[in-house]
Structures are given as structure tokens and as C-alpha cells.
Ligand SMILES: Nc1ncnc2c1ncn2[C@@H]1O[C@H](COP(=O)(O)OP(=O)(O)OP(=O)(O)O)[C@@H](O)[C@H]1O
């Protein structure tokens with residue numbers, strides 16, 4: 001019995017080191033903050049009151065129902081007019097106010113319903129993001145239309161003028177959609193369709209980036225760990241080359257591996273993308289396809305992000321005393337890749353609170369992941385800032401890495417180096 | 431001319447002192463031995479000299495180049511054999527030697543360097559097996575040949591023959607002697623007093639990070655009135 005106890009004790013002491021505990025703590029903290037982030041986005045989407053602009057050219061009873069339904073909310077109309085010539089103004093106001101939609105009701109609306117036909121309205125949707133929950137921002141308006149439709153049915157039955165067609169009585173309203181996405185106007189397409197298409201297109205790229213970064217991180221950090229475990233590092237560092245050359249050699253070597261990875265995945269993805277693209281050709285969504293310039297920009301950002309990942313791995317790898325420590329060090333890198341992936345998938349950068357935006361912006365992998373959507377939305381500024389940030393980040397990591405390679409940390413580990421430095425003195429004072 | 435000048439060199443690992451202020455000189459073409467008990471500071475000195483670690487204070491100057499100010503220059507002059515080094519497991523012995531040679535020579539010179547390395551290694555046909563399949567002694571010979579084949583001006587060898595059998599060790603000692611005769615300066619550490627006595631022109635005995643005795647082996651034996659270095663070692667360390 002005491003044998004197994006001492007074995008268990010030894011195992012725990014080997015496994016529960018700061019190097020293994022820290023990543024887990026980080027992961028837990030990340031989960032907590034991630035939950036807050038996406039949870040908030042979903043809740044907002046579902047409970048927000050409808051905020052709309054309206055052009056109502058009908059002076060009959062039935063269009064009044066819209067106003068009655070809206071009256072239940074606190075000031076939901078950002079614009080109201082009964083003049084057809086005001087539609088442009090209504091759309092402008094909708095965008096300026098960040099309203100969800102503009103509802104346009106024709107002058108024959110009430111008479112059409114009274115005649116036992118189905119009345120048609122036009123809804124201009126203002127899509128403010130491209131994430132999975134962005135289409136949800138239309139939910140309050142959808143709910144409102146359903147509400148109006150139900151009340152219209154009641155009114156029809158109560159007033160004893162039901163037409164012959166029961167289908168029309170239970171569903172007296174239909175609508176046509178036009179969606180505004182960034183600076184694009186997509187006639188005849190609803191937000192749900194746009195969202196579905198964008199997801200197909202913008203889901204794969206972040207997924208690809210995430211997979212490549214996670215795998216690459218593992219490889220680089222482990223290779224650093226192995227150099228130490230196999231005792232090849234000392235020889236390498238005494239060869240007649242500068243530290244910068246060694247760091248660059250490692251970076252470029254692993255970058256090639258990373259690009260090969262990315263290439264292989266891209267090849268597989270190509271097939272999937274082709275299917276999507278042909279779908280876009282059939283629909284009014286063709287406008288959402290990325291052009292050559294945009295594709296090149298995304299490619300550049302992916303390459304820069306891979307370099308950032310490598311730089312981070314080199315820095316973390318410097319602290320990996322051996323293979324085991326190296327493996328737990330890959331966890332933070334993986335999480336840096338997973339967080340923006342989920343955020344980009346579920347919600348949208350522009351819709352997030354400032355704090356979350358700052359955090360996401362700092363994570364370099366966010367930028368290529370959201371580049372596609374940003375360009376579709378016309379947010380080129382965010383794309384260019386992203387590229388600038390990625391370049392700066394890369395320069396910084398190379399500088400830090402070279403410094404680390406010049407210090408003792410590589411060979412003596414973090415604890416020894418720190419205990420002599422200002423940080424170590426600080427910690428000892430506690 | 432002095433090949434190496436060590437001036438009041440200190441090295442601390444955090445608050446732990448590894449080397450506590452040592453000074454010595456090594457002359458050109460000399461074989462200089464560092465001896466001392468475990469944890470005395472031998473490896474620390476050799477690592478700092480090889481530019482792997484930074485000094486805490488003081489300086490080490492190799493052929494006029496300071497490890498503090500010109501580490502890149504120092505690396506061009508030296509060749510360092512760590513006390514327990516390894517080689518890349520996925521390479522064959524030949525590939526490993528060629529990898530190292532590529533940093534020191536080109537074309538025909540590089541090819542000749544590898545041929546010389548293979549000769550020193552004594553691995554014969556096993557030179558084309560993966561390093562992964564080598565025994566401890568075989569790996570050690572590969573690494574020794576790597577350190578020697580590059581014709582360094584200054585070779586730093588930490589426990590050079592540790593792990594080698596009697597025959598292999600004596601062969602390597604022979605090679606080291608020849609190197610010194612051809613003008614290479616050698617600084618080595620060893621726990622084998624027989625080896626030190628036969629190989630080294632001069633010896634420094636380090637204890638607890640300080641040099642406690644220095645001189646030729648015969649000097650030291652005379653001074654401590656013994657017949658071999660082992661007794662000198664014991665007397666000095668045990669006080
Ligand atoms: N990475 C390290 N972190 C902290 N202390 C270290 C480190 N490396 C060496 N030391 C300390 O420095 C001192 C000198 O060690 P060093 O390795 O130079 O001894 P040595 O003379 O080579 O011993 P040996 O004969 O056992 O190889 C020892 O007290 C050791 O504990």
C-alpha cells in the first residue's frame with residue numbers, strides 16, 4: 001500500500017507543476033469570459049425591442065395594427081412617414097440609428113386584405129454583422145410581423161368578412177425582403193439567407209486558421225522541448241552563427257511546415273468552396289463573393305498570423321524545459337486560436353462591447369479570421385489596422401525571441417533566471 | 431600570447447552562486463585541465479566561456495575576444511563539447527557531421543571535414559545508421575569528432591572521455607594530444623586524475639566556485655607532497 005502511495009505522490013509532484021497548472025487556470029478563465037461574451041450576444045438579440053423605420057402609405061384600418069403592436073414598446077419607431085417619396089429618407093434614418101428594418105406598406109394594403117387577398121409589404125433589413133447570431137438581430141421584427149399577422153386574422157374573423165381562402169385568413173400578410181449588408185444592397189434576399197451563405201464562406205477560413213495554428217503550435221514548441229531534452233540545444237547555440245540567424249532559421253523552417261499544412265487543408269477546402277460559389281452564382285448573393293484583391297489580402301493576413309503563431313511558440317518554447325512541459329505550453333496558443341474562432345462564428349466584432357473588442361484585437365489570430373466578413377461589410381479600416389497590428393506583432397516577437405536566446409533562460413529555465421532578477425526579488429519580498 | 435584570460439569571473443544562478451570569482455590564463459597550444467568535486471563550477475565556467483550563459487561579473491577573453499562584448503566572434507574561434515550532449519536522432523551520424531560542417535566550411539573543404547570527422551569517430555559503417563540506434567559511447571564519439579573535426583583554435587571539452595571504454599578513451603586522449611601539438615589550445619574538465627595527469631600541461635583545482643590550487647601536475651604533487659593527483663585532490667578538498 002505504501003508503495004502505491006509513494007508512486008502516486010511522485011506522479012503528482014511530476015505532473016502538478018506551475019507549467020501544467022497555469023495553462024489550465026488560463027483556460028478556465030477564458031471559458032468564463034467567453035461564456036459572458038457569447039451569452040450576452042444571444043440574450044441581446046432575443047430580448048431587444050424592435051427598432052424600426054416605417055413608411056405607411058395606407059390609410060386603412062389594417063395598417064393601424066402595426067402601430068398598435070409597436071405601441072407596446074418604448075419608442076420603437078426611429079422614422080415614420082406616409083409619403084412614398086420618404087422611403088430613401090427612412091432607409092437613411094434606419095442605418096443612421098442602427099434600426100433593424102424599414103417596413104414599407106403600400107397604399108392598397110387595407111383594401112387588398114378587405115378584398116380577401118393576401119397583402120404584400122416590403123421589408124428592408126439592416127444587417128449589422130455577419131456572425132451566426134447576427135441574423136438573430138432580425139428576430140424582434142419577425143416576431144412583430146407574426147404578431148401583426150395574428151391580430152389581422154382576428155380582426156378579419158371578428159369583422160365577419162372572411163374570404164373564401166382559409167390559407168389567406170390565417171396568413172394574411174406576405175413580405176418581400178431586401179437586405180443591406182455594409183455598403184451592399186441585396187434585393188430579394190433575407191438576412192437568414194445572407195447569414196447562411198456567409199457562414200459557409202466565413203466559417204471555413206477561421207476553422208482552417210485555427211487548425212493550422214493549433215497543430216503548428218504543438219510542433220514548434222515540442223521541437224524546442226526536444227532540443228533541450230535531447231541535449232542538442234547547447235551545441236546549436238555554440239555554432240558560429242548569430243542568435244538572430246538561429247531564431248530566423250527556426251522561424252522560417254517552421255513557417256514552411258505551416259504553409260504546407262495550410263496548403264493541404266486549402267486543397268481539401270477548395271472542393272467545398274466551389275460548391276458554395278456555384279450556389280452564389282445562382283442567387284442574388286453573387287455580390288458577396290470575394291474578389292482577387294480581397295482573397296490576396298486574406299492570404300497575406302493568414303501568412304502573417306501563422307508567423308505570429310510561430311513567434312509566440314518560439315517564446316513559449318524557450319521556457320519549455322522538456323517535451324512534457326512543451327506540450328502543456330501549447331494550450332495557451334490553442335486557446336488564443338479558439339477564442340476568436342468562436343467569436344467570429346457566433347457574433348460579430350463590431351457588435352461586441354468595447355472591452356471584448358480590445359481583447360480580440362490584441363489576439364493576432366482574430367484578424368485573418370474576421371477579414372472576410374469585414375471586407376464584405378465594407379469595414380476596410382479594421383482590415384488595414386489588423387494588417388498593421390500583425391506586422392508590429394511579428395517584429396515584437398522576433399525581438400523578444402532574440403533577446404531570450406541571448407539570455408540564460410534557454411538553458412537554466414525561468415525560475416532560476418527570475419529569482420535573480422527584479423521580478424524574483426519582488427516575489428521573495430512577499 | 432594568452433589564448434584565454436579569465437578575470438575575476440563570477441556567475442550566479444539567481445541567488446545561488448555557481449562560480450565565485452576566479453582568474454586564470456591559458457597559453458596558446460596548452461592543454462589546461464579544470465578539476466574539482468561535483469558542483470564546483472567547472473561546467474558553469476565552460477558554458478560561460480562557450481557563450482551559452484552570461485557572466486554575472488568579470489570577463490573571459492579568448493584570443494582577444496571578450497565573451498561579454500563579442501560573443502559572435504568568440505563562437506568563431508571555439509568548439510564546445512558539452513558534458514552530456516546529444517545529436518539529432520533522426521539524422522545518421524554522417525548527416526549530423528555534415529550539418530555541423532556546413533557552418534564551418536564549403537564545398538571540398540566541407541567534404542574533407544566530414545571525412546576527417548568520420549575517421550575520428552571510429553564508427554566505420556555505423557556512421558550511416560541513425561543516431562537513435564547508437565550506444566552511449568558511440569554517441570559520445572560522434573560528438574567528440576564533431577567538436578574536433580572543425581579545426582577550432584580553442585577547444586572546450588567538458589568531461590571529454592566520460593562514458594567511453596578504456597580503449598576508446600585512450601584513443602581520444604591520443605587525438606587530443608595531437609591536436610595540441612598542431613597548435614590548438616584546449617581547456618578540459620575531467621574527473622579522471624590519471625587522464626589529467628597524462629594530458630594536461632597545467633591544472634586548476636576548483637572547489638565551491640573558487641580556484642584553490644593551480645600549477646603543472648608535477649608542481650602540485652610536489653607542493654602537496656604526494657605521488658599522484660588523486661591525493662592532491664583529496665587533500666585540498668577535504669582540507
Ligand atoms: N541551471 C542551474 N540552475 C541553478 N543552479 C545551477 C544550475 N547549473 C548549475 N548550478 C549550480 O552551480 C554550481 C556549479 O555547477 P556546475 O555544473 O558548474 O558544477 P561542475 O563542477 O560541473 O560539477 P560536476 O562535476 O558535477 O559536473 C552548482 O552548485 C550547481 O548547483
Ligand SMILES: [Mg+2]
Pocket residue numbers: 472473474513
Ligand atoms: Mg559539470
